[in-house]
Amino acid sequence: MKLVELKIHPSGKDGWGSKNLVFASDITQLYGPNGAGKTPVIHSIAFALGYPVRYREDIMAKCSSASLTVEHEESVFTFERAFSNKFHIEVSEQGSNEKRIFYNEQEISEYLFSRIGLSPLALTTNKNEPSYPYISTFLPLFYIDQDAGYTSVYKPPGSFIKDQYAEMIRLGIGIAPKHSFEAKRFLIERKRELDLVNIKIVNTEEFIRKLEEQSDIDNVSVAELDGELEQLSDELEELRNSFDATNDANYVLHRLIREKQNERLNLSTSIKDLESRISGLNKIKGEIETEINTLSLNEESRRLFSSFKDICFTPGCGLFTSSSDSYGKNLLYLRDQIKDLDRNTNSQETRVDEYSTSLRKLDKEIASLESNLTKEDGDSQTTSLIAVISALTRAIIDRQGKKEVMERIESEKQDYVQLLNRRRGLQGDITSFEGGAGSNDIRILEFRNSYRKKIIEWLDVLSTKNVSRDISVDSDFNVLFGTEKLSQFSGSTLLRTVLALRAAFFELFISMGCTSIEFLIFDTPRQHDIETKDFAAFIARLKSICKDNRAQIIFSTTEYHYNAAEGDIEWLPEFSGFEQPMYLGVVDNNQVPSQIQ
Incomplete structure (x- = not known):
């Protein structure tokens, strides 16, 4: 699934909205000072897909809805979600007059997973009850929130599924779940299908x-x-x-x-x-x-x-x-x-x-x-x-x-x-x-080995010092750096390592031909913790992945300014504010959307 266009609609005549924000085929950059409203715009991408987001009161009052247009396998869909305490998403498909309405995250998750080619099985919760994956459990593999996303390799709003991180990776790369609640039934179906495939x-x-x-x-x-x-x-x-x-x-x-x-x-x-x-x-x-x-x-x-x-x-x-x-x-x-x-x-x-x-x-x-x-x-x-x-x-x-x-x-x-x-x-x-848990699926072993190699490559791209390259990845995809865990790092080392882990997974995911999600979102990394030249090398490597694969990078920044090349778009704050230009403001419908490509 690729991102096509985002638009935030105002609430009333004096409400706040955005221009038609078109995503680049490769890199989309939001460049603006702190307080320009980059984070609400970034949040709206995930919010429109059903992801739980907490906005400030002024956004909830001034904005009516966010609409996100995506495409997957030549089908184009638009998700429009209201800025409201009540869950309400309308989905329309290009070429069809029919609209589907969803009133909770479970319904939109089932719909979205089916449209992007994922068939999640019932998983086991921490209370040994059945549950299916949600947008809020899967999307954090590809969406790095500014507040807590750079402290861990996987930071969902909540964790209620057993070994949730491992289960989401398994879902993404098409491997059977570790704790399937319906293992016996699906085992019978898989064996029957295997017999037919052998014939x-x-x-x-x-x-x-x-x-x-x-x-x-x-x-x-x-x-x-x-x-x-x-x-x-x-x-x-x-x-x-x-x-x-x-x-x-x-x-x-x-x-x-x-x-x-x-x-x-x-x-x-x-x-x-x-x-x-x-x-x-x-x-x-x-x-x-x-x-x-x-x-x-x-x-x-x-x-x-x-x-x-x-x-x-x-x-x-x-x-x-x-x-x-x-x-x-x-x-x-x-x-x-x-x-x-x-x-x-x-x-x-x-x-x-x-x-x-x-x-x-x-x-x-x-x-x-x-x-x-x-x-x-x-x-x-x-x-x-x-x-x-x-x-x-x-x-x-x-x-x-x-x-x-x-x-x-x-x-x-x-x-x-x-x-x-x-x-x-x-x-x-x-x-x-x-x-x-003790099974040795050869695909998992291959993925772990490739993931380990990619992590080392990305640590080098980011010039990450004081981190051992003697890396091991366990069966739940947790990474050990020599004898140290990620939780033992802090400051610049933690930021660089998290960026390396995220990029390594995304590159491997895309190179495997997985098309369920084809974008990676970085919401303003703490750039005082990383030198400009190292972050520039990081973005340049991501650009090469986009050129070689069908992939998108969306990131916001306050200090480092990426020079957009062919296939890139830069979103700038263009609404007048009290102290600086803003990404959201009172929309003049007679204005032509302005974006630097």
Whole structure:
């Protein structure tokens, strides 16, 4: 979800409002002195989405509502929330006259999560009761409040869910919750879905294999086929328009014959390779059969020895039990190998038959082309011209058919990769559901490792001193710096570390292709705790993330002034105030919105 536009509406004629504040595709900067009203504007972004915000009395009295326009997957929505003690949000979708009204955070949270592609499960509260995630529990991953946001890596208005921080990260990156209240039901559903996905994977593998075997395509790309098609079409067109069509026909016939001969050579080589492979498989099969015969002789010897009373004088003495068990296992294993070899041999023999048929077809085509080479008489020349046009047409049809098969194979392979990813996700979910807190979902391990590396990078970007780079991230995504926790830091070190953690998570989240939230909001960091050059390096790195990904950064500042580049917008305070310009004021509807881009 990306931010499009924000507008604060006045309450009455003398109320306070804002201009149409359009968000940049990359960085949106609010630059103004303390007291200019940056924080109420920043707050209104989260407020319009249903996030609980406490405004000062003058804002509540002078402003009527905040409307926020967002887009997600080509759909555009506008959220309008009233500045009132009563919860009231109206949501309208572009292209629809219907409006939906929500009267509490639970309803708007369910709606918003469903629209941005999240499917939260019922989680367990601190009182062991069921509850679903809210906007107020999820948005703090991407919204850093000025008052308390820079004291912790995650600072929601309230914490009522068990391991709430970890659960929100899991929700964002699509991993099963740690404390699902409905784990058993969802475990059954995930296992059932996994079975279906496994069946689809096997069927897709088999379908791709058959397509590749039947397509008779030797490592040719779609681009190469397009080039061949273009060349053949040009030759056909030139032949039709040529004054010396007979000589051109001879030239094209010779070229087609050479191509067919090269194709025949490649096909013959493939047949020889397959025959050699079949011979090797038969040789291996013979060796295995010899091993089976040897095992059988050993087993007969064992039976003979066990019949001697001097050796095994007690019935059921068990002297040769382990030998008998080993014989059975080895025999079963060797016979399974023979079955596999037989399957492979049959498959290779089928391909040899198919290639041999194609080879005979090529021989006929070559003979036909050679017989149509131009002779001296006019009839032969005409025949030759007709033959080459026919050959070119057949070649075009053949290449077009191969191209369509290639495109189908590529499409099936893309679907296959998606199925593999889905299976991997389901297996991780099942591991999490079955193993509980101690489970080792490989996706969590990968995320923790990547998160650790990103944190180190961002600490370096911010020139963070006195913080150990010996970082570890636990299963709940809590970070340990050597032997120190984040709560042990203060001042500049705390601010820089929190900024590094927030940016590291956001960069990793965006790079994973997560699109539920595609913005990160910083509400005026305490800039006296960080040098301007370090904060400038921080913003420059964020800018590179925006350029490489579909991501937005929104930040307010009093001291550091970022020079807006392409894809950036700067919001300035433009309403007259008692002492300085303000972001909110009495709106003159005849004024044109002014923003620096």
